[in-house]
Every structure is written in structure tokens, then in C-alpha cells.
Amino acid sequence: MGSEIAIIGTGYVGLTTGACLAHLGHTVVCADIDPVKIERLSRGDVPILEAGLDELVQEGLSSGQLRFVLGAKQVVGDVEFVYLCVPTPQGDDGSADLSYIQSAAEEIGPHLRPEAIVINKSTVPVGSTRVVERALGRSDVFVVSNPEFLREGSAVFDFLNPDRVVIGAEDQGAAIRVAGLYLGLAAPLQVTDPASAETIKYASNAFLATKISYVNAIAAVCEAVGADVNDVVLGMGYDKRIGNAFLRPGPGWGGSCFPKDSRALVRIAENAGYDFDLLKGVITVNEEQFARVTEKITRMAGGSVDGKIVAVWGLTFKARTDDLRDSPSLEIIGRLRERGALVRAYDPAVASDAHPLLAGIEVATDPYAACSGAEVLAILTEWDEFKWLDFDKVGEEMAAKRVVDARNLVGRTALVRRGFEYAGIGRA
Numbered sequence: 001m002g003s004e005i006a007i008i009g010t011g012y013v014g015l016t017t018g019a020c021l022a023h024l025g026h027t028v029v030c031a032d033i034d035p036v037k038i039e040r041l042s043r044g045d046v047p048i049l050e051a052g053l054d055e056l057v058q059e060g061l062s063s064g065q066l067r068f069v070l071g072a073k074q075v076v077g078d079v080e081f082v083y084l085c086v087p088t089p090q091g092d093d094g095s096a097d098l099s100y101i102q103s104a105a106e107e108i109g110p111h112l113r114p115e116a117i118v119i120n121k122s123t124v125p126v127g128s129t130r131v132v133e134r135a136l137g138r139s140d141v142f143v144v145s146n147p148e149f150l151r152e153g154s155a156v157f158d159f160l161n162p163d164r165v166v167i168g169a170e171d172q173g174a175a176i177r178v179a180g181l182y183l184g185l186a187a188p189l190q191v192t193d194p195a196s197a198e199t200i201k202y203a204s205n206a207f208l209a210t211k212i213s214y215v216n217a218i219a220a221v222c223e224a225v226g227a228d229v230n231d232v233v234l235g236m237g238y239d240k241r242i243g244n245a246f247l248r249p250g251p252g253w254g255g256s257c258f259p260k261d262s263r264a265l266v267r268i269a270e271n272a273g274y275d276f277d278l279l280k281g282v283i284t285v286n287e288e289q290f291a292r293v294t295e296k297i298t299r300m301a302g303g304s305v306d307g308k309i310v311a312v313w314g315l316t317f318k319a320r321t322d323d324l325r326d327s328p329s330l331e332i333i334g335r336l337r338e339r340g341a342l343v344r345a346y347d348p349a350v351a352s353d354a355h356p357l358l359a360g361i362e363v364a365t366d367p368y369a370a371c372s373g374a375e376v377l378a379i380l381t382e383w384d385e386f387k388w389l390d391f392d393k394v395g396e397e398m399a400a401k402r403v404v405d406a407r408n409l410v411g412r413t414a415l416v417r418r419g420f421e422y423a424g425i426g427r428a
């Protein structure tokens with residue numbers, strides 16, 4: 001028999017969690033403060049791009065296992081479990097801003113059933129379980145940490161096929177009740193204390209960011225010594241202790257999690273008296289990567305992009321998502337525009353320039369139109385379909401046949417054969 005669950009915050013994490021838990025047989029009500037989002041979701045119109053999510057939302061709405069409600073306090077009185085999936089953006093000093101968590105907890109506190117469990121899925125610093133407990137103002141409910149590790153772009157798959165489920169709880173009984181929600185999943189279950197659970201999330205994201213910065217630094221070395229980073233990472237990845245996942249050079253890491261979580265971990269460590277120099281270096285290498293790619297594009301355009309059209313393929317922070325938050329592509333476009341470039345961009349998941357983060361960027365509706373009159377084409381997101389485009393046609397559109405491939409995505413040899421100048425990352 002399924003449980004009665006409320007989800008507070010219906011974004012990438014909350015909506016995925018709600019739809020997947022309904023799919024696993026629970027009865028789920030998802031709440032959000034955004035009336036437009038709730039209205040759309042209630043009609044089965046999913047506002048984000050996530051493979052398989054539309055189908056699960058439809059399934060839940062049809063079976064009655066899933067519904068959407070405006071406002072959090074109305075939905076928590078009837079349920080045993082309440083998930084907090086609200087944002088924890090970067091605060092002014094780099095630490096995580098807990099104000100959304102706090103206000104959501106204050107709002108729901110008086111309405112919770114005795115013995116209810118509040119499950120924190122938002123990424124929060126060590127000690128936040130206490131913050132939530134205080135904001136709830138209740139001694140007869142439990143707070144459990146249950147960090148989420150899904151990747152945008154494959155959120156549904158990742159939720160239903162996790163590498164692990166981590167539960168951080170002071171109370172063993174509460175941990176067992178939360179573990180019961182995931183019985184349908186074949187994944188290792190780790191029960192630990194809340195501080196360790198919260199640290200696992202930050203340590204994992206910071207480690208992944210470290211891997212990317214490391215490979216980008218190796219790419220810089222490869223350029224300097226005349227090695228090919230693609231071959232280098234292939235050779236490294238055969239070593240099982242290293243593995244080949246997340247060893248791809250690129251324009252730098254971004255997205256809604258790595259930048260804020262790595263900075264938050266630096267802050268967490270600092271507040272606890274540890275200077276996390278290694279992680280600071282990882283962040284610096286990433287900033288340098290944005291600068292290196294911007295410089296590469298400028299050089300390819302003949303030393304200046306001032307007044308020139310730069311075509312960009314890829315705006316989202318990675319392929320298979322529509323999320324533009326902290327996208328390396330937008331970071332690099334911003335730097336090019338500061339140098340006077342006129343940027344015309346194409347992205348399969350971005351239909352128009354209506355998004356506030358796209359102000360000043362011309363968004364084309366097809367990849368060839370984006371190249372019209374361009375002095376250089378920069379490939380900044382690794383959408384698979386870019387590999388299969390007609391580069392003869394691309395060349396005809398462009399003012400000069402020049403490509404900077406910041407994802408090492410397209411075939412260098414084929415482009416050179418077609419008369420393009422080509423620069424990748426970490427390759428001579």
C-alpha cells in the first residue's frame with residue numbers, strides 16, 4: 001500500500017519526485033507558490049523539458065495518484081510525509097540561502113499531523129535539519145535529510161534508478177519509514193546522521209566539478225605540449241580507479257547546482273575552520289576556462305569580435321535540458337558581448353529569446369539561420385544533433401568558415417576537409 005505524500009516546490013526536483021513517487025504507487029499532492037505552474041500542471045502541461053516526465057504526470061493525473069495545488073499549508077494536514085524541494089540559491093557571501101526552506105517550514109509547521117515526517121530534498125548545509133526543526137516549531141514531528149542526486153536531462157531515469165538513496169536521520173524509526181517510500185527501487189540504501197547526509201550531497205557535487213576542472217586543466221596542458229586531450233582521457237578512463245565518466249573537456253561547468261554547491265561547500269568548510277584551497281582552485285580553473293574559450297573564439301574571429309556576428313550553437317548548461325541557469329554558454333556569450341560581438345544563437349530546447357537570461361541575444365529557430373553572416377561558429381552545448389548537421393550548408397551561410405568546438409563534438413577531420421578552420425579544446 002502506498003503512502004500519502006505532499007511535495008513542497010514543484011521544480012526540477014519536486015516535480016520529478018512527485019511524479020515518480022506517484023508512479024511507485026504513492027498518493028502525491030504537489031504544491032507550489034507559482035499559480036501559472038500549478039494551473040499548467042493541473043492540465044498535464046509540464047513546463048520543463050525532462051525525458052519521460054510528461055508521461056508520468058499524465059499517468060498520475062489519470063489515475064488520481066497525483067494532483068497539484070497552489071500553496072503549501074493546505075496540502076500537509078492529511079499526509080504522513082512532506083518533502084521540501086524548494087530552491088537554495090547562492091547567497092551574497094557564497095553560502096546557501098535558506099530563506100525559501102525557512103519560510104516553507106514556517107508555513108507548514110502549524111498544519112502538520114503529529115508524527116509527520118518532513119523530508120528535506122533541497123541541497124542544504126550541515127545543520128539545516130535543525131534550522132527546519134526550529135522553523136517548523138513542532139516537537140511532535142520528525143525532520144529527515146534525503147538529498148537528491150538526479151541529473152537534469154535524465155531526472156526521471158535517475159530517480160527511478162538511483163546509484164544510492166541516502167537518508168540522514170536522528171531517529172531510526174523515522175529513517176525506516178522514509179526508506180519504505182523507496183521500496184520499489186533497486187538501490188543501495190545508506191542510513192546515516194543528518195550532517196553526514198547533507199555533506200554527502202555537497203561532497204559529491206564538488207567532486208564532480210573537480211573532475212571536470214581537472215580535465216579542463218589537462219586540456220590546457222595538452223594544448224601547450226601538443227597532446228590530444230581526447231586520447232588522453234580515453235587512456236586515463238581505462239583505469240578502473242579513474243573511470244571514464246565525467247572526464248570530458250568543455251567550456252567549463254555550470255547549471256543550477258555545481259556553481260552554488262561548490263561555493264557553498266567552500267563556505268561551510270571556512271565557517272568550520274577549514275580552508276578548502278583545493279575546491280577554491282577547482283572554481284578558479286572553471287572561471288579560467290570561460291576566459292580561455294572566450295579568447296579562443298576571439299582569436300578565431302581574427303583577434304577581435306567587435307561588431308562581428310558570432311554564431312552560437314547551444315544555450316542550455318548541458319544537452320537534453322531546457323535549463324539556462326548558470327549556463328557556461330551564457331557566461332561565454334556575456335563575455336563575447338562585452339567585447340562587442342553580435343551573438344546569434346540556436347538551441348534545440350530554446351524556442352525564443354523571451355527568457356530573461358537571454359536579453360540581448362538573438363535566438364534563431366534553426367541552426368543554419370544562426371550562422372548567417374557569422375565570422376565564427378562556437379559550439380557550446382553538447383546536443384547530439386549538432387554532429388549530424390550539413391556543414392556544407394553551414395559554410396555557405398557563414399561569412400568565414402571557422403568553428404570553435406568547445407565540446408569536441410563534431411568531426412574535426414570532416415570540417416577541415418570542407419575548408420573550415422577548426423579549434424577544439426585540448427587538441428593542437
Ligand SMILES: NC(=O)c1ccc[n+]([C@@H]2O[C@H](COP(=O)([O-])OP(=O)(O)OC[C@H]3O[C@@H](n4cnc5c(N)ncnc54)[C@H](O)[C@@H]3O)[C@@H](O)[C@H]2O)c1
Nearest residue numbers: 009010011012013032033085086087088104122123148152
Ligand atoms: N535541479 C537539479 O538538478 C537538482 C538536483 C539535486 C538537488 N537539487 C536541489 O533541489 C532544490 C530544488 O531545486 P530545483 O532545481 O528543483 O529548483 P526549482 O527552482 O526548479 O524549483 C523550486 C520550486 O519551489 C517553488 N517554491 C519556492 N518556495 C516555495 C514555497 N514556500 N512553497 C511552495 N513552493 C515553493 C518555486 O516556485 C519553484 O517552482 C535545490 O536545493 C537544489 O539545489 C537540484
